[in-house]
Amino acid sequence: MPYQAIRYEVSEGMAVITLNRPEVMNALNTQMRVELLEALKRAADEARVIVLTGAGRAFCSGQDLGDGAAVAGLGLERVLREEYEPVLKAIYSCPVPVISAVNGAAAGAGANLALAADVVIAAQSAVFLQAFTRIGLMPDAGGTYWLPRQAGFARAMGMALFAEPVSAEKAVSWGMIWEAVPDVDFEHHWRARAAHLAKGPTAAYGAVKAALRESYSATLSEQLDREAELQGQLGVTRDFREGVQAFLEKRAPKFEGR
Known part of the structure:
Protein backbone atom coordinates (compact mmCIF):
# COMPACT_ATOMS: atom_id res chain seq x y z
CA MET A 1 0.00 0.00 0.00
CA PRO A 2 1.20 3.58 -0.59
CA TYR A 3 2.22 5.25 2.65
CA GLN A 4 1.57 8.87 3.57
CA ALA A 5 2.09 9.01 7.35
CA ILE A 6 5.11 6.70 7.49
CA ARG A 7 8.12 5.77 5.36
CA TYR A 8 9.10 2.14 4.75
CA GLU A 9 12.38 0.77 3.44
CA VAL A 10 13.96 -2.69 3.39
CA SER A 11 17.61 -3.37 2.70
CA GLU A 12 19.83 -6.33 3.56
CA GLY A 13 17.34 -7.86 5.95
CA MET A 14 16.60 -4.59 7.79
CA ALA A 15 13.19 -2.93 7.60
CA VAL A 16 13.11 0.70 8.74
CA ILE A 17 9.69 2.18 9.52
CA THR A 18 9.84 5.95 9.99
CA LEU A 19 6.96 7.87 11.55
CA ASN A 20 6.66 10.69 9.04
CA ARG A 21 4.55 13.58 10.26
CA PRO A 22 7.38 15.86 11.43
CA GLU A 23 5.20 18.97 11.25
CA GLN A 31 -3.96 6.96 9.24
CA MET A 32 -0.56 6.53 10.85
CA ARG A 33 -1.78 3.66 13.03
CA VAL A 34 -3.33 1.86 10.04
CA GLU A 35 -0.15 2.27 8.00
CA LEU A 36 2.08 1.30 10.91
CA LEU A 37 0.18 -1.93 11.50
CA GLU A 38 0.37 -2.87 7.82
CA ALA A 39 4.08 -2.05 7.68
CA LEU A 40 4.83 -4.12 10.80
CA LYS A 41 3.07 -7.15 9.32
CA ARG A 42 4.86 -6.65 6.00
CA ALA A 43 8.25 -6.26 7.66
CA ALA A 44 7.75 -9.43 9.71
CA ASP A 45 7.65 -11.32 6.40
CA GLU A 46 10.27 -9.33 4.49
CA ALA A 47 13.01 -8.62 7.05
CA ARG A 48 15.10 -10.15 9.82
CA VAL A 49 15.02 -7.03 12.02
CA ILE A 50 12.65 -4.05 12.24
CA VAL A 51 13.54 -0.51 13.29
CA LEU A 52 10.98 2.10 14.33
CA THR A 53 12.16 5.70 14.29
CA GLY A 54 10.84 9.22 13.69
CA ALA A 55 11.37 11.91 11.08
CA GLY A 56 12.54 15.34 12.19
CA ARG A 57 13.23 16.35 15.78
CA ALA A 58 10.86 13.96 17.59
CA PHE A 59 10.25 10.26 17.76
CA CYS A 60 6.55 10.63 18.48
CA SER A 61 4.56 13.17 20.50
CA GLY A 62 1.74 10.72 21.18
CA GLN A 63 -1.91 10.89 20.21
CA ASP A 64 -2.75 13.67 17.77
CA LEU A 65 -5.05 15.84 19.86
CA GLY A 66 -6.23 17.54 16.68
CA ASP A 67 -7.74 14.23 15.55
CA GLY A 68 -11.20 15.11 16.82
CA ALA A 69 -12.89 11.77 16.24
CA ALA A 70 -10.27 9.96 18.31
CA VAL A 71 -10.27 12.25 21.34
CA ALA A 72 -13.96 13.00 21.67
CA GLY A 73 -15.19 11.45 24.91
CA LEU A 74 -16.19 7.83 24.46
CA GLY A 75 -14.12 7.61 21.27
CA LEU A 76 -10.96 7.05 23.30
CA GLU A 77 -11.84 3.51 24.34
CA ARG A 78 -12.69 2.51 20.78
CA VAL A 79 -9.44 3.95 19.41
CA LEU A 80 -7.36 2.18 22.05
CA ARG A 81 -9.04 -1.16 21.47
CA GLU A 82 -9.30 -1.04 17.67
CA GLU A 83 -6.28 1.01 16.58
CA TYR A 84 -3.58 1.02 19.26
CA GLU A 85 -3.94 -2.52 20.57
CA PRO A 86 -3.30 -4.27 17.22
CA VAL A 87 -0.12 -2.22 16.66
CA LEU A 88 1.25 -2.94 20.14
CA LYS A 89 0.46 -6.65 19.87
CA ALA A 90 2.10 -6.78 16.43
CA ILE A 91 5.32 -5.46 17.98
CA TYR A 92 5.06 -7.74 21.02
CA SER A 93 4.47 -10.92 19.02
CA CYS A 94 6.67 -10.07 16.04
CA PRO A 95 8.84 -13.08 15.14
CA VAL A 96 11.90 -10.90 14.49
CA PRO A 97 13.61 -8.36 16.78
CA VAL A 98 12.11 -4.86 16.87
CA ILE A 99 14.32 -1.88 17.73
CA SER A 100 13.00 1.55 18.67
CA ALA A 101 15.52 4.16 17.53
CA VAL A 102 14.31 7.12 19.58
CA ASN A 103 15.73 10.16 17.83
CA GLY A 104 14.00 12.79 19.97
CA ALA A 105 11.08 13.35 22.30
CA ALA A 106 8.84 10.34 22.94
CA ALA A 107 5.72 11.48 24.76
CA GLY A 108 2.44 9.92 25.82
CA ALA A 109 1.46 7.05 23.57
CA GLY A 110 4.64 7.74 21.61
CA ALA A 111 6.78 6.90 24.63
CA ASN A 112 4.89 3.67 25.17
CA LEU A 113 5.09 2.76 21.49
CA ALA A 114 8.87 3.06 21.82
CA LEU A 115 8.97 1.00 25.03
CA ALA A 116 6.99 -1.81 23.38
CA ALA A 117 10.00 -2.70 21.23
CA ASP A 118 12.46 -5.42 22.16
CA VAL A 119 15.39 -3.01 22.30
CA VAL A 120 15.26 0.78 22.75
CA ILE A 121 18.22 2.84 21.57
CA ALA A 122 17.90 6.59 22.18
CA ALA A 123 19.82 9.67 21.20
CA GLN A 124 21.22 11.37 24.29
CA SER A 125 19.01 14.41 23.61
CA ALA A 126 15.85 12.25 23.64
CA VAL A 127 13.38 12.35 26.51
CA PHE A 128 10.55 10.06 27.60
CA LEU A 129 7.41 11.70 28.96
CA GLN A 130 4.24 10.15 30.37
CA ALA A 131 2.26 13.30 29.63
CA PHE A 132 -1.22 11.89 30.22
CA THR A 133 -2.15 13.52 33.53
CA ARG A 134 -1.37 16.92 32.02
CA ILE A 135 -4.64 16.55 30.11
CA GLY A 136 -6.59 14.59 32.72
CA LEU A 137 -5.84 11.07 31.51
CA MET A 138 -3.81 8.06 32.64
CA PRO A 139 -1.05 6.24 30.73
CA ASP A 140 -2.30 3.99 27.95
CA ALA A 141 -0.86 2.26 24.87
CA GLY A 142 0.72 -0.30 27.19
CA GLY A 143 2.30 2.23 29.54
CA THR A 144 0.89 0.67 32.69
CA TYR A 145 2.30 -2.68 31.51
CA TRP A 146 5.79 -1.65 30.39
CA LEU A 147 6.71 1.02 32.92
CA PRO A 148 6.59 -1.01 36.15
CA ARG A 149 8.39 -3.88 34.44
CA GLN A 150 11.15 -1.76 32.93
CA ALA A 151 11.55 1.13 35.36
CA GLY A 152 10.18 -0.39 38.58
CA PHE A 153 6.95 0.38 40.40
CA ALA A 154 8.05 3.53 42.25
CA ARG A 155 9.53 5.16 39.16
CA ALA A 156 6.55 4.15 37.03
CA MET A 157 4.19 5.73 39.53
CA GLY A 158 6.23 8.92 39.71
CA MET A 159 6.45 9.21 35.93
CA ALA A 160 2.70 8.70 35.59
CA LEU A 161 1.64 11.07 38.38
CA PHE A 162 4.09 13.94 37.90
CA ALA A 163 4.31 13.76 34.09
CA GLU A 164 7.91 14.95 34.14
CA PRO A 165 10.36 14.18 31.32
CA VAL A 166 12.98 11.49 31.85
CA SER A 167 16.24 11.93 29.97
CA ALA A 168 17.65 9.16 27.81
CA GLU A 169 20.62 8.73 30.14
CA LYS A 170 18.35 8.45 33.18
CA ALA A 171 16.18 5.96 31.30
CA VAL A 172 19.29 3.80 30.80
CA SER A 173 20.21 3.99 34.47
CA TRP A 174 16.65 3.01 35.42
CA GLY A 175 16.65 0.00 33.10
CA MET A 176 13.89 1.45 30.92
CA ILE A 177 15.94 1.34 27.73
CA TRP A 178 19.05 -0.42 26.42
CA GLU A 179 21.36 2.50 25.63
CA ALA A 180 21.73 6.22 24.98
CA VAL A 181 24.05 7.32 22.18
CA PRO A 182 25.58 10.72 21.37
CA ASP A 183 23.38 12.47 18.82
CA VAL A 184 26.20 12.77 16.29
CA ASP A 185 26.63 8.97 16.27
CA PHE A 186 22.99 8.01 16.71
CA GLU A 187 21.87 6.89 13.24
CA HIS A 188 25.14 5.16 12.43
CA HIS A 189 24.95 3.33 15.75
CA TRP A 190 21.39 2.04 15.50
CA ARG A 191 21.94 0.99 11.90
CA ALA A 192 25.00 -1.00 12.97
CA ARG A 193 23.01 -2.60 15.79
CA ALA A 194 20.18 -3.52 13.42
CA ALA A 195 22.60 -4.84 10.80
CA HIS A 196 24.11 -7.13 13.43
CA LEU A 197 20.71 -8.63 14.22
CA ALA A 198 19.79 -8.86 10.52
CA LYS A 199 22.74 -11.23 10.03
CA GLY A 200 21.97 -13.30 13.10
CA PRO A 201 20.06 -16.53 13.87
CA THR A 202 16.46 -15.41 13.42
CA ALA A 203 14.90 -18.46 15.05
CA ALA A 204 17.06 -18.04 18.14
CA TYR A 205 16.05 -14.37 18.42
CA GLY A 206 12.39 -15.34 18.18
CA ALA A 207 12.85 -17.91 20.94
CA VAL A 208 14.61 -15.34 23.14
CA LYS A 209 11.67 -12.96 22.71
CA ALA A 210 9.09 -15.64 23.49
CA ALA A 211 10.87 -17.04 26.54
CA LEU A 212 11.63 -13.70 28.18
CA ARG A 213 8.15 -12.27 27.59
CA GLU A 214 6.44 -15.41 28.88
CA SER A 215 8.62 -15.49 32.00
CA TYR A 216 6.58 -12.76 33.70
CA SER A 217 3.62 -15.09 34.18
CA ALA A 218 5.44 -18.44 34.48
CA THR A 219 6.57 -20.45 37.49
CA LEU A 220 10.17 -21.69 37.58
CA SER A 221 9.06 -25.18 36.54
CA GLU A 222 7.01 -23.80 33.66
CA GLN A 223 9.89 -21.63 32.51
CA LEU A 224 12.39 -24.51 32.64
CA ASP A 225 9.98 -26.61 30.58
CA ARG A 226 9.61 -23.80 28.05
CA GLU A 227 13.39 -23.35 27.80
CA ALA A 228 13.84 -27.04 27.12
CA GLU A 229 11.09 -27.02 24.49
CA LEU A 230 12.45 -23.99 22.63
CA GLN A 231 16.07 -25.11 22.90
CA GLY A 232 15.10 -28.49 21.48
CA GLN A 233 13.59 -26.75 18.47
CA LEU A 234 16.67 -24.60 17.96
CA GLY A 235 18.99 -27.59 18.30
CA VAL A 236 17.82 -29.00 14.96
CA THR A 237 18.21 -25.78 12.95
CA ARG A 238 20.84 -25.17 10.30
CA ASP A 239 21.91 -22.03 12.16
CA PHE A 240 22.78 -24.06 15.27
CA ARG A 241 24.86 -26.47 13.21
CA GLU A 242 26.58 -23.53 11.53
CA GLY A 243 27.21 -21.83 14.86
CA VAL A 244 28.88 -24.91 16.31
CA GLN A 245 30.92 -25.52 13.17
CA ALA A 246 32.06 -21.91 13.07
CA PHE A 247 33.10 -22.11 16.72
CA LEU A 248 35.12 -25.26 16.11
CA GLU A 249 36.74 -23.73 13.03
CA LYS A 250 37.43 -20.45 14.85
CA ARG A 251 35.60 -18.32 12.29
CA ALA A 252 32.58 -16.02 12.24
CA PRO A 253 29.32 -17.90 11.64
CA LYS A 254 27.23 -17.27 8.55
CA PHE A 255 23.66 -17.62 9.76
CA GLU A 256 20.89 -18.14 7.23
CA GLY A 257 18.15 -16.71 9.40
CA ARG A 258 14.97 -17.10 7.45
Whole structure:
Protein backbone atom coordinates (compact mmCIF):
# COMPACT_ATOMS: atom_id res chain seq x y z
CA MET A 1 0.00 0.00 0.00
CA PRO A 2 1.20 3.58 -0.59
CA TYR A 3 2.22 5.25 2.65
CA GLN A 4 1.57 8.87 3.57
CA ALA A 5 2.09 9.01 7.35
CA ILE A 6 5.11 6.70 7.49
CA ARG A 7 8.12 5.77 5.36
CA TYR A 8 9.10 2.14 4.75
CA GLU A 9 12.38 0.77 3.44
CA VAL A 10 13.96 -2.69 3.39
CA SER A 11 17.61 -3.37 2.70
CA GLU A 12 19.83 -6.33 3.56
CA GLY A 13 17.34 -7.86 5.95
CA MET A 14 16.60 -4.59 7.79
CA ALA A 15 13.19 -2.93 7.60
CA VAL A 16 13.11 0.70 8.74
CA ILE A 17 9.69 2.18 9.52
CA THR A 18 9.84 5.95 9.99
CA LEU A 19 6.96 7.87 11.55
CA ASN A 20 6.66 10.69 9.04
CA ARG A 21 4.55 13.58 10.26
CA PRO A 22 7.38 15.86 11.43
CA GLU A 23 5.20 18.97 11.25
CA VAL A 24 3.29 17.64 14.30
CA MET A 25 6.23 15.80 15.90
CA ASN A 26 4.96 12.54 14.41
CA ALA A 27 1.73 12.59 16.40
CA LEU A 28 -0.31 9.44 15.97
CA ASN A 29 -3.54 9.70 14.02
CA THR A 30 -5.76 6.98 12.57
CA GLN A 31 -3.96 6.96 9.24
CA MET A 32 -0.56 6.53 10.85
CA ARG A 33 -1.78 3.66 13.03
CA VAL A 34 -3.33 1.86 10.04
CA GLU A 35 -0.15 2.27 8.00
CA LEU A 36 2.08 1.30 10.91
CA LEU A 37 0.18 -1.93 11.50
CA GLU A 38 0.37 -2.87 7.82
CA ALA A 39 4.08 -2.05 7.68
CA LEU A 40 4.83 -4.12 10.80
CA LYS A 41 3.07 -7.15 9.32
CA ARG A 42 4.86 -6.65 6.00
CA ALA A 43 8.25 -6.26 7.66
CA ALA A 44 7.75 -9.43 9.71
CA ASP A 45 7.65 -11.32 6.40
CA GLU A 46 10.27 -9.33 4.49
CA ALA A 47 13.01 -8.62 7.05
CA ARG A 48 15.10 -10.15 9.82
CA VAL A 49 15.02 -7.03 12.02
CA ILE A 50 12.65 -4.05 12.24
CA VAL A 51 13.54 -0.51 13.29
CA LEU A 52 10.98 2.10 14.33
CA THR A 53 12.16 5.70 14.29
CA GLY A 54 10.84 9.22 13.69
CA ALA A 55 11.37 11.91 11.08
CA GLY A 56 12.54 15.34 12.19
CA ARG A 57 13.23 16.35 15.78
CA ALA A 58 10.86 13.96 17.59
CA PHE A 59 10.25 10.26 17.76
CA CYS A 60 6.55 10.63 18.48
CA SER A 61 4.56 13.17 20.50
CA GLY A 62 1.74 10.72 21.18
CA GLN A 63 -1.91 10.89 20.21
CA ASP A 64 -2.75 13.67 17.77
CA LEU A 65 -5.05 15.84 19.86
CA GLY A 66 -6.23 17.54 16.68
CA ASP A 67 -7.74 14.23 15.55
CA GLY A 68 -11.20 15.11 16.82
CA ALA A 69 -12.89 11.77 16.24
CA ALA A 70 -10.27 9.96 18.31
CA VAL A 71 -10.27 12.25 21.34
CA ALA A 72 -13.96 13.00 21.67
CA GLY A 73 -15.19 11.45 24.91
CA LEU A 74 -16.19 7.83 24.46
CA GLY A 75 -14.12 7.61 21.27
CA LEU A 76 -10.96 7.05 23.30
CA GLU A 77 -11.84 3.51 24.34
CA ARG A 78 -12.69 2.51 20.78
CA VAL A 79 -9.44 3.95 19.41
CA LEU A 80 -7.36 2.18 22.05
CA ARG A 81 -9.04 -1.16 21.47
CA GLU A 82 -9.30 -1.04 17.67
CA GLU A 83 -6.28 1.01 16.58
CA TYR A 84 -3.58 1.02 19.26
CA GLU A 85 -3.94 -2.52 20.57
CA PRO A 86 -3.30 -4.27 17.22
CA VAL A 87 -0.12 -2.22 16.66
CA LEU A 88 1.25 -2.94 20.14
CA LYS A 89 0.46 -6.65 19.87
CA ALA A 90 2.10 -6.78 16.43
CA ILE A 91 5.32 -5.46 17.98
CA TYR A 92 5.06 -7.74 21.02
CA SER A 93 4.47 -10.92 19.02
CA CYS A 94 6.67 -10.07 16.04
CA PRO A 95 8.84 -13.08 15.14
CA VAL A 96 11.90 -10.90 14.49
CA PRO A 97 13.61 -8.36 16.78
CA VAL A 98 12.11 -4.86 16.87
CA ILE A 99 14.32 -1.88 17.73
CA SER A 100 13.00 1.55 18.67
CA ALA A 101 15.52 4.16 17.53
CA VAL A 102 14.31 7.12 19.58
CA ASN A 103 15.73 10.16 17.83
CA GLY A 104 14.00 12.79 19.97
CA ALA A 105 11.08 13.35 22.30
CA ALA A 106 8.84 10.34 22.94
CA ALA A 107 5.72 11.48 24.76
CA GLY A 108 2.44 9.92 25.82
CA ALA A 109 1.46 7.05 23.57
CA GLY A 110 4.64 7.74 21.61
CA ALA A 111 6.78 6.90 24.63
CA ASN A 112 4.89 3.67 25.17
CA LEU A 113 5.09 2.76 21.49
CA ALA A 114 8.87 3.06 21.82
CA LEU A 115 8.97 1.00 25.03
CA ALA A 116 6.99 -1.81 23.38
CA ALA A 117 10.00 -2.70 21.23
CA ASP A 118 12.46 -5.42 22.16
CA VAL A 119 15.39 -3.01 22.30
CA VAL A 120 15.26 0.78 22.75
CA ILE A 121 18.22 2.84 21.57
CA ALA A 122 17.90 6.59 22.18
CA ALA A 123 19.82 9.67 21.20
CA GLN A 124 21.22 11.37 24.29
CA SER A 125 19.01 14.41 23.61
CA ALA A 126 15.85 12.25 23.64
CA VAL A 127 13.38 12.35 26.51
CA PHE A 128 10.55 10.06 27.60
CA LEU A 129 7.41 11.70 28.96
CA GLN A 130 4.24 10.15 30.37
CA ALA A 131 2.26 13.30 29.63
CA PHE A 132 -1.22 11.89 30.22
CA THR A 133 -2.15 13.52 33.53
CA ARG A 134 -1.37 16.92 32.02
CA ILE A 135 -4.64 16.55 30.11
CA GLY A 136 -6.59 14.59 32.72
CA LEU A 137 -5.84 11.07 31.51
CA MET A 138 -3.81 8.06 32.64
CA PRO A 139 -1.05 6.24 30.73
CA ASP A 140 -2.30 3.99 27.95
CA ALA A 141 -0.86 2.26 24.87
CA GLY A 142 0.72 -0.30 27.19
CA GLY A 143 2.30 2.23 29.54
CA THR A 144 0.89 0.67 32.69
CA TYR A 145 2.30 -2.68 31.51
CA TRP A 146 5.79 -1.65 30.39
CA LEU A 147 6.71 1.02 32.92
CA PRO A 148 6.59 -1.01 36.15
CA ARG A 149 8.39 -3.88 34.44
CA GLN A 150 11.15 -1.76 32.93
CA ALA A 151 11.55 1.13 35.36
CA GLY A 152 10.18 -0.39 38.58
CA PHE A 153 6.95 0.38 40.40
CA ALA A 154 8.05 3.53 42.25
CA ARG A 155 9.53 5.16 39.16
CA ALA A 156 6.55 4.15 37.03
CA MET A 157 4.19 5.73 39.53
CA GLY A 158 6.23 8.92 39.71
CA MET A 159 6.45 9.21 35.93
CA ALA A 160 2.70 8.70 35.59
CA LEU A 161 1.64 11.07 38.38
CA PHE A 162 4.09 13.94 37.90
CA ALA A 163 4.31 13.76 34.09
CA GLU A 164 7.91 14.95 34.14
CA PRO A 165 10.36 14.18 31.32
CA VAL A 166 12.98 11.49 31.85
CA SER A 167 16.24 11.93 29.97
CA ALA A 168 17.65 9.16 27.81
CA GLU A 169 20.62 8.73 30.14
CA LYS A 170 18.35 8.45 33.18
CA ALA A 171 16.18 5.96 31.30
CA VAL A 172 19.29 3.80 30.80
CA SER A 173 20.21 3.99 34.47
CA TRP A 174 16.65 3.01 35.42
CA GLY A 175 16.65 0.00 33.10
CA MET A 176 13.89 1.45 30.92
CA ILE A 177 15.94 1.34 27.73
CA TRP A 178 19.05 -0.42 26.42
CA GLU A 179 21.36 2.50 25.63
CA ALA A 180 21.73 6.22 24.98
CA VAL A 181 24.05 7.32 22.18
CA PRO A 182 25.58 10.72 21.37
CA ASP A 183 23.38 12.47 18.82
CA VAL A 184 26.20 12.77 16.29
CA ASP A 185 26.63 8.97 16.27
CA PHE A 186 22.99 8.01 16.71
CA GLU A 187 21.87 6.89 13.24
CA HIS A 188 25.14 5.16 12.43
CA HIS A 189 24.95 3.33 15.75
CA TRP A 190 21.39 2.04 15.50
CA ARG A 191 21.94 0.99 11.90
CA ALA A 192 25.00 -1.00 12.97
CA ARG A 193 23.01 -2.60 15.79
CA ALA A 194 20.18 -3.52 13.42
CA ALA A 195 22.60 -4.84 10.80
CA HIS A 196 24.11 -7.13 13.43
CA LEU A 197 20.71 -8.63 14.22
CA ALA A 198 19.79 -8.86 10.52
CA LYS A 199 22.74 -11.23 10.03
CA GLY A 200 21.97 -13.30 13.10
CA PRO A 201 20.06 -16.53 13.87
CA THR A 202 16.46 -15.41 13.42
CA ALA A 203 14.90 -18.46 15.05
CA ALA A 204 17.06 -18.04 18.14
CA TYR A 205 16.05 -14.37 18.42
CA GLY A 206 12.39 -15.34 18.18
CA ALA A 207 12.85 -17.91 20.94
CA VAL A 208 14.61 -15.34 23.14
CA LYS A 209 11.67 -12.96 22.71
CA ALA A 210 9.09 -15.64 23.49
CA ALA A 211 10.87 -17.04 26.54
CA LEU A 212 11.63 -13.70 28.18
CA ARG A 213 8.15 -12.27 27.59
CA GLU A 214 6.44 -15.41 28.88
CA SER A 215 8.62 -15.49 32.00
CA TYR A 216 6.58 -12.76 33.70
CA SER A 217 3.62 -15.09 34.18
CA ALA A 218 5.44 -18.44 34.48
CA THR A 219 6.57 -20.45 37.49
CA LEU A 220 10.17 -21.69 37.58
CA SER A 221 9.06 -25.18 36.54
CA GLU A 222 7.01 -23.80 33.66
CA GLN A 223 9.89 -21.63 32.51
CA LEU A 224 12.39 -24.51 32.64
CA ASP A 225 9.98 -26.61 30.58
CA ARG A 226 9.61 -23.80 28.05
CA GLU A 227 13.39 -23.35 27.80
CA ALA A 228 13.84 -27.04 27.12
CA GLU A 229 11.09 -27.02 24.49
CA LEU A 230 12.45 -23.99 22.63
CA GLN A 231 16.07 -25.11 22.90
CA GLY A 232 15.10 -28.49 21.48
CA GLN A 233 13.59 -26.75 18.47
CA LEU A 234 16.67 -24.60 17.96
CA GLY A 235 18.99 -27.59 18.30
CA VAL A 236 17.82 -29.00 14.96
CA THR A 237 18.21 -25.78 12.95
CA ARG A 238 20.84 -25.17 10.30
CA ASP A 239 21.91 -22.03 12.16
CA PHE A 240 22.78 -24.06 15.27
CA ARG A 241 24.86 -26.47 13.21
CA GLU A 242 26.58 -23.53 11.53
CA GLY A 243 27.21 -21.83 14.86
CA VAL A 244 28.88 -24.91 16.31
CA GLN A 245 30.92 -25.52 13.17
CA ALA A 246 32.06 -21.91 13.07
CA PHE A 247 33.10 -22.11 16.72
CA LEU A 248 35.12 -25.26 16.11
CA GLU A 249 36.74 -23.73 13.03
CA LYS A 250 37.43 -20.45 14.85
CA ARG A 251 35.60 -18.32 12.29
CA ALA A 252 32.58 -16.02 12.24
CA PRO A 253 29.32 -17.90 11.64
CA LYS A 254 27.23 -17.27 8.55
CA PHE A 255 23.66 -17.62 9.76
CA GLU A 256 20.89 -18.14 7.23
CA GLY A 257 18.15 -16.71 9.40
CA ARG A 258 14.97 -17.10 7.45
